[in-house]
Amino acid sequence: MSKSKPTLPRGTRDFGPEVSAKRSYIIDQIKHNFIKYGFSQLETPAMENLSVLTGKYGDEGDQLLYKILNSGNYLNKTTAEDYQNGSKHLTQKIAEKGLRYDLTVPFARFVVMNQHEIAFPFKRFQIQPVWRADRPQKGRYREFYQCDADIVGTKGIWNEVELALLFGDVFNDLNLEDYIIKINHREILFMLAEYVGLKGKEVPFCAEIDKLDKIGEERVLENIQSIGGNQSKLEEVMALLSQTDKDQLLAKVESIGPDNSGVTEVKEFFQSLDQFSDRNIKIELDLSLARGLSYYTGMIYEVKPTSVKMGSICGGGRYDNLTGVFGLDGISGIGISFGLDRIYDVMEELNLFPDAITQRLDVLIVHFSETNLNHGQKLVMDLRSAGIKADLYPTSDKIKKQFNYADKIQTPYTLIVGDNEMESGDYMLKNMSSGEQKPMKLDEIIQLLKG
Template sequence: MSKSKPSLPRGTRDFGPEVSAKRSYILDKIKRNFIKYGFSQLETPAMENLSTLTGKYGDEGDQLLFKILNSGDFLNKTSTDDYNEGSKHLTAKISEKGLRYDLTVPFARFVVMNQNDIAFPFKRFQIQPVWRADRPQKGRYREFYQCDADIVGSKGIWNEAELTLLFGDVFGDLGLEDYIIKINHREILFLLAAYVGLQEKAIPFCAEIDKLDKIGAETVIQNIIELGGSSTKINEVMELLTITDRNKLIEKVKSIDPENDGVKEIIYYFETLDQFKERNIKVELDLSLARGLSYYTGLIYEVKPTSVKMGSICGGGRYDNLTGVFGLTGISGIGISFGLDRIYDVMEELGLFPEKITQPLDVLLVHFSEENLKHGQRLVMNLREAGVRADLYPVSDKIKKQFNYADKIQTPYTLIIGDDEMESKAYMLKNMLSGEQKPMALDEIIQHFKG
């Protein structure tokens, strides 16, 4: 019987040691800042009941859920009639669970199930994989990580400002300076829709505004006129979108309706951020930003790199009634998500990863005999206990083979153990790049790597 060649399911990936180290570097920076800002870590199961997942992402989202067949004889309780009813009916008979599609719906389910044990406002972060039965293509995978931070049970605008500062701290720690945080507010978008006479068609109006950088102003204007908007007012709105001075832009919007909740919140948001000017947080009010309007109810974020051609690397916003679908109403929240894969691509292109993180070892101990190997076993543990990333070649092979192995794993140093070294307790430390070598005592070796 011929053996099949191993392969991966489409839309999934292996990550080798170098890529994994770089991904962990990003995740560690994100997690450290989540914790610094007072977020508690939450983990939910990879699978949820389909009753939890379905109906939360729209018809298209439901189609992209990975369903899990029931255990055992999953066809036992089905009949020919069930087959004839079609796949949707049959699925309900043979599958009760599915892989999570995102982290938000499981979070909402968790909040409802644990509402009596949670102190509101509740700040949680979650870094876990999600699965979508999407068509795999460049930048779109069936399995990928989400890095979410949410605050539920509070409507204070400090939450919006705090998450903006969190963006700044994470990117600062990653050394990523070339980015812009774009923000907008759903209530301002709806105000503009009403201003052009499309109060009843606010969502289609916003969808057209969101296409501005893709199809250009003339096409957007024409499309909005076709929706029934006033051509004069539309041109005024388009002029608004060209204003880059934040204060001038806010004043223009405020003149339309100074009592608009979105205008008030944006003003307070920027007043709060202005206390932290020394942090140089790069925030821009962009009235064409209209992401997730069926979901978000207040301020919305989108973060884009400025020196690399790439879509958004982070996003988020304010949402009301997160838990309403599970029967707990009136719980407002705000959340942001870091796009791990896109941040990785940006940092790789800009060369922002430190060399050290892809280097698993500081030094490899090599030896000439079985007795030298035994001596090295104690020595390698002494180095590790001192915080040196050290490894010992595990068998007594020819020294040339050990050096070839050191080259292959790209360790920067080897520590050579022979009979003379055992007797003198001065071991030959060799720089594998330059070839220079020098005898050093254990404490000197530790100092060399820790210094």
């Protein structure tokens, strides 16, 4: 029997030690800030019942759900008629579960199932992988992580403000300065649609606005004109979409819709944010931001890098009926999501990862004999007890092989144990970069390595 060469499923990846360390570094900074802001961690199963997942992401989303075949003889309850009725019908007979498509729907299910045990407002964060049967391409995978934080059961504008501050704190901890948080409001977009004569056609209007950075202003204007609307007012609104001065923008949109709830909330948002001007949050009002309007009902966020050519690295917004699909109406919420893979790519391009995070060890103990190896076992545990990342070469191989191993794993120091060192208690510590080495007592080595 011939042995087959191992492969990975398309759209999935292995992460080696260096990449895993860098990804963990990003996750740790995000998680630290989630906890600092009072979010509780939540984990949900990798698989959900298809009845939970189906119908929540539209027809396209349903097609991208990974279905799990029922265990056992999953065909024994099917008939010839089931096959004739097509794959959609047959799937209902042979698959009852699927891999989660995102973290939001499982969160909604959790809230509904535990509504009498959790306290509202409920703040949760979740960092877990999701799966989509999408066509793999650059930057798009079939398995990827989402890092979400949501607040449900409250409508206070402070939620919008603190999530903007949370973005800023995470990027500050990652030393990522080249970013901009863009915000907009669904009610402002819908007001502008009505202003240009497209009341009732708000969604197609916003869908075209969302294409501005892809196809340009001229094409977008043509597409909107084909929907209808007032020509001169359309040109007036298109001019607004390229402006970034929030005070001028707010004054203009307030003159168009003085009683618009979106204008009121955005003004309150920036007024609250003004008291944190010392934190240097990089944020702007962008009226061309029109993402997620099938589910967002209020404020919308999008974060983009400013010195690297890439799409959004974070997003989010306010939604008013997250749990309504499961029968629990009236639960307003707001959520944000960090794009781990894209943040990684930005930080890699800007060389922002600290060198220390990929360093596996502080010191490796090398030795000349079995007796020296046995002595090293106590040494390595003493070093570890002192908080030093230490390891002991596990066999009494030739010393050259042990040093070659130290070079390969890029350990900065080796601690050499021989018979003389065992007798004197002075161990030779070698700097693997400079080659310099000198005898030191164990407590001196610990003090040096702890720096």
